[in-house]
Amino acid sequence: MLPNSNDLEYxxxxxxxxNISKASERMGVAQPTITQSIHKLESLLGAQLLIRTRTGVHLTKIGQKMSNQVAFIYEYWNSMRREVQHDLYELHGKYTIGVHPAVGYYTLPIFFKEIFSKAPNIEIDFIHDRSRNIIEEILNFKIDFGFVVNPFKHPNLILKKICDDSVCIFEAKNTRYSDVLFGNFDLLQTHWIIKQLKRSNFKYKHFVSTPDLFVIYKMVLSGAGYGILPSLVVKSQNSNTLTLANQNLPQYKDQIFLAYRRETLTSNSAKLIAEICKNIAISNP
Known part of the structure; x- marks a missing residue:
């Protein structure tokens, strides 16, 4: 059985x-209360802690050792409490943010500019993965925040919409090989667009798949063919050389969200990160 905090404090x-009388006055409790607490500690330890005299009390050897240990416990508790309060209210700490690779092109530059200007002592680690994997890691407490695309709903997940996007077919002004289409075949958006293209007049002979959107962007920019790309990724490159191949071609609509668990917002640092993420200003393509 463990003693309660009042017994140790008394x-x-x-x-x-x-002096038990002085101790009772300083603690604002009756003398019998303190006496009972001392007896309780002695009973739990199976050893005498105090020697009572006419002028007060003296500590036994066990009492002296017990006093040092209890003082250490209280100092450790106060130190830990100060650290916790510091973590709660000071803008510092380390956080992991999961980012879908495509979303990172246009969210991370804005995010870094804001977070380091407002809280330079906060440390950030990034994990790049698909949205579904990021959400699962958030739910498993391995990722604190996530920039995700078209996330599934979960009762333990908070979702804050950041912006809309659309995945389209782009071309460059100097496109030389109009029969080549670049894209990431592992993406649902790409599958949907290719399926819809079968019902249109858009024709191509070769589809080249790569998971790197920046490679797709560069291939289209070089005139090597058309490319299936998120509009905000193209816009983030500050290039006016890529345009929609055709306004009437299929476009897959995406929604970009900030995702996190409610329990994540337990400190001022986490609240600031969430606020910056939610307020990232990205105009729709």
Whole structure:
């Protein structure tokens, strides 16, 4: 059985005053309450802690050792409490943010500019993965925040919409090989667009798949063919050389969200990160 905090606190006060009467006055409790607490500690330890005299009390050898240990416990507790309060209210700490690779092109530059200007002591680690994997890691407490595309809903997940996007077919002004189409075949958006293209007049002979959107962008920019790309990724490159191949071609609509668990917002640092993420200003393509 463990002693309660009051018993330890009363004993510690008695070791400071060496007088139960003075200890009771300083603690604002009756003398019998402190006496009972001392008896309880002695019973739990199976050893005498105090020697009572006419002028006050003296600590036994066990009492002296007990006093040092209890003082250490209280100092450790106060130190831990100060650290916790510091973590809660000071803008510092380390956080992991999951980012869908495509979303990172246009969210991370804005995010970094804001976070380091407002809280330079916060440390950020990034994990790049698909949205579904990022959400699963958030739910498993391995990722704190996530920039995700078209996330599934979950009762333990908070979703804040950031912006809309659309995945389209782009071309460059100097496109030389109009029969080549670049894209990431592992993406649902790409599958949907290719399926819809079968019903249109858009024709191509070769589809080249790569998971790197920046490679697709560069291939289209070089005139090597058409490319299936998110509009915001193209816009983030500040290039006016890529345009929609055709306004009437299929476009897949995406929604970009900030995702996190409610329990994540337990500190001022986490609240600031969430606020910056939610307020990232990205105009629709």
């Amino acid at each position: 004993f510690l006060e008695v070791t400071k005053t060496l």
